[in-house]
Amino acid sequence: MLFADDLQVYFSFLPHYLEIGVHRLNTDIATVVVWATSNGLSLNVRKTKAIILASDPYYHQLNLQRDALNSVKLPYSAKVQCLGLWIQTSLDWSRQVGSASGRVYGVLRVLRRLRRLLSRQNRKELIETLVFPHLDYACAAYDDLFDYQNLQLHRALNACVRFVVGSISRREHVTPYRIGLGWVSVIRGADTSRLPSRTPALLRVPPRTR
Structure with missing residues (x-):
């Protein structure tokens, strides 16, 4: 989803497909980086965040692997703000x-x-x-x-x-x-x-x- 200069990438997967999900997101991120670079743009790593939405029982069972942006590992956030709406990991x-x-x-x-x-x-x-x-x-x-x-x-x-x-x-x-x-x-x-x-x-x- 693109809003002005704010790009958001969503992907849903079952808990046991976490590794596949992270790999797919990393592939999407790499594609965005290539596109931005070819158009004379750069992505701000410091403002880039990743979050996993899941119920507490599922979330604590996950072996979290970080997404990467330009070889920089992105920490998972407990909450992010999307167009003024605060979204938390467990949707609390x-x-x-x-x-x-x-x-x-x-x-x-x-x-x-x-x-x-x-x-x-x-x-x-x-x-x-x-x-x-x-x-x-x-x-x-x-x-x-x-x-x-x-x-x-x-x-x-x-x-x-x-x-x-x-x-x-x-x-x-x-x-x-x-x-x-x-x-x-x-x-x-x-x-x-x-x-x-x-x-x-x-x-x-x-x-x-x-």
């Missing part, structure tokens, strides 16, 4: 969830300084514009989350609701206020077909007819 999405929730709280820290200057509608629109993209980005890719990961995202959204409403006690349920704002849950796997409805209305205005 804790790094991605942590990144998304961290960005949410980062935006909230900035907005809280301006809270007194903003109307409720302004606060709602700012959350939808600046926060929701972090919660919704690639949400279809990491739908199967553990309960604690869903809770992490849920609490981040609740913090946004409290920022907008501003008068919710600690013991009070936030859900009615979230529904009142027209926002759906961020719980992955609950009803992903409803996730796009959290998109700001300005992106869903139907085209005018003449």
